[in-house]
Amino acid sequence: MLQDKYKDEISDILSRYPVKRSALLPLLYIAQRDQGYVSEESMKEIARLLHLTPPQVYETITFYTMFNLKPVGTFHIQVCKSLMCALVGSDTVIEWIKTKLGIGPGGTTADGLFTLSTVECLAACGTGPMMQINDDYYERLTEEKVDRILAELRATGTSQLKSGPFMWPEPARKS
């Protein structure tokens, strides 16, 4: 039960809004963090917590693309395919990842490590091609960089190449 496990966090979230339903997206995020996706069980529990009906939760969750309704790989790779990234080579990056992992968009590798999705603009158009893996952005991708990211994720669960606080161009490059 989410309520037992995240009691303080949930009550902190509820205290921020004068209307309970506003806490719906934040609570769905807690459920997804806990399980990697939002199960029907969690939706029912969240409905109870917010005095909603399960269909009200379901109609809302299905509007938003960031909630997984079924389990995904340990690392959820989401590559931007919108025009701005496409202009600087995102199609090549997508093909490269497909070949490397042997899966297409929507697929998960047999070991359950990687799920690949292609997504629309993630607001990193000046540093494309780019992708998001779980919570982190990876920008200015090249085939070599993708290889290194995948290898590091396999080996250590994280990668040095993830983006920090964003600034581009960096001050030194500005004349």
Next chain:
Amino acid sequence: MATYELILLKNMMQPGYTGSLADYEKTGGYQALRKTLGKIAPPDVTATVRKSGLRGRGGAGFPTGVKWGFLPKDYHGPRYLCCNADESEPGTFKDRQLMERDAHQVLEGIVLACYAISAESAYIYIRGEMVLGSRILERAIGEARDAGYIGTNILGTGVTVDVWVHRGAGAYICGEETALIESLEGKRGLPRVKPPFPATHGLYNKPTVVNNVETLANLPHIINRGAEWFAAIGSPPKSTGTRVFCVSGHVKRPGNYELPMGVTVRELVYEHAGGMRSDKPIKAFIPGGASAPFLTPNHLDVKLDFESVAAAGSMLGSGGVTVMEEGTSMVWAALRLMEFFYHESCGKCSPCREGSSWLVQTMRRIIAKRGRMQDLETLSDLCKNIAGRTVCAFGDAEVAPIMSTLQHWRQEYVSLIREAEAANLIRPEPVGKG
């Protein structure tokens, strides 16, 4: 190269600047707050902002002070400020930098806006993907709360402003202000029919102002240096201040460039963004995010201010400038953007929901060299029946790529169709929905 004074990006450009509260205070941070709270009457703050000419940096360019002025004066219940940090317009990546590199500048703007409109609660609606940005904001809010800049009885003035971060969950439409409000209420992000406007019936049906991150970040500077100072920057009287232009596409140095409004695209691309990456000429550019119609090399000397870009047949929008070199297929580019809009249509209004699907299918057919000449008429017809016939501006936005490429590069569509005709593919197979 012409150099201009940086306003919003100034702090973060200093070597070693971390965006911490201590760093921000060292640059004069929170002085505007000290100067204002309890010392200047809220209506006077609004008057100053109105006088500065500041217009919304999210896309629509509505005058900020005027927007604040729409709130009912005789209403004494709760009011809300929503900071629109749902930066999702393809081509735009400025708010991310403003939040992740100088969060306190945004927070000071939020508290000032709350004071001006007498709101005690502000929600920063940040796009769900920006996890790092939301963490940085949460940390900054914590610092500001501990220092007495946010919370109850701010700096002993009796003013209360609480600020929370609320993450979206991957829907472009939630950048539209009424959809943002619906989403913040825990519902599907469907835009509301206006009127009533958020100024009277916004979040929880209470008076609400929704302002973009960059708009709010300008406020401390306007308070500190005065409305006259701000109003003299850029292209007065209607486009004052700077814009953080986001340059993407085929340029040597893409990125964020803060310049006074009214610089030309030519200057932005060739002087600031380093020119074109393979020194090919420019074929096309979008001046203000994916919703802004494409422009041609004939428009390179158009000034990047609200009026000039509108007069050229496009819009300044979010300040996202995407540049395409000679050799780029404009049908392909329009399709890519159309696929974005098709994916993001919220589904509320039939013309947009159904029309976006038909547009994508027709465009895919043309690209697949299975098009027919009458497809061009179908496209224009569809566009005309979507634009202006929807609850929100999404309908107008989604037809911009196709309408403008049809206008300027019709020949490219025609050639693809001629190829199809030559190959005698008269009966096109239906192209799947996707």
